[in-house]
Amino acid sequence: MTALTRRRSDNDQETWHVYFGDVHVGSIGLRAGVPTGADQWGWRVGFYPGIEPGTQRSGSAATFDDARVAFEGAWRQLEPTLTEDNYESWRLSRDFHAWKYRMWDEGCRMPTQNQSGWSKCFCGESIPVACDAHIRSVHRGIGL
Numbered sequence: 001m002t003a004l005t006r007r008r009s010d011n012d013q014e015t016w017h018v019y020f021g022d023v024h025v026g027s028i029g030l031r032a033g034v035p036t037g038a039d040q041w042g043w044r045v046g047f048y049p050g051i052e053p054g055t056q057r058s059g060s061a062a063t064f065d066d067a068r069v070a071f072e073g074a075w076r077q078l079e080p081t082l083t084e085d086n087y088e089s090w091r092l093s094r095d096f097h098a099w100k101y102r103m104w105d106e107g108c109r110m111p112t113q114n115q116s117g118w119s120k121c122f123c124g125e126s127i128p129v130a131c132d133a134h135i136r137s138v139h140r141g142i143g144l
């Protein structure tokens with residue numbers, strides 16, 4: 001069984017991204033701007049695309065450990081309802097965005113920016129507007 005792992009990713013507040021394999025399935029972090037008497041930690045289980053926003057769960061807790069326990073409880077309920085398609089939707093989106101940024105970094109035009117609807121990928125291949133298949137087959141995992 002695949003375990004959950006955490007990677008720290010602070011912005012202004014301590015934040016942990018939680019991964020199931022290579023899929024970012026949620027987060028746990030200090031809540032910004034809450035009164036000192038309120039729960040200082042928040043957690044959120046869910047990812048998009050892949051599962052509908054209405055399926056996501058979130059809550060607050062007094063301590064990191066309490067937030068982690070609540071997160072894991074919510075994940076244990078959600079995980080059995082998911083299929084590989086859910087994770088795959090998220091991975092394809094992750095790879096598409098990483099590919100798009102690489103195109104920009106390399107100064108390549110997106111197919112939608114050309115009147116012909118075609119462009120050249122940074123790898124040299126000609127790509128149409130519907131370039132998902134190219135990204136999936138040639139650049140799979142680029143967003144890892």
Ligand SMILES: [Zn+2]
Binds near residue numbers: 123139
């Ligand atoms: Zn390419």
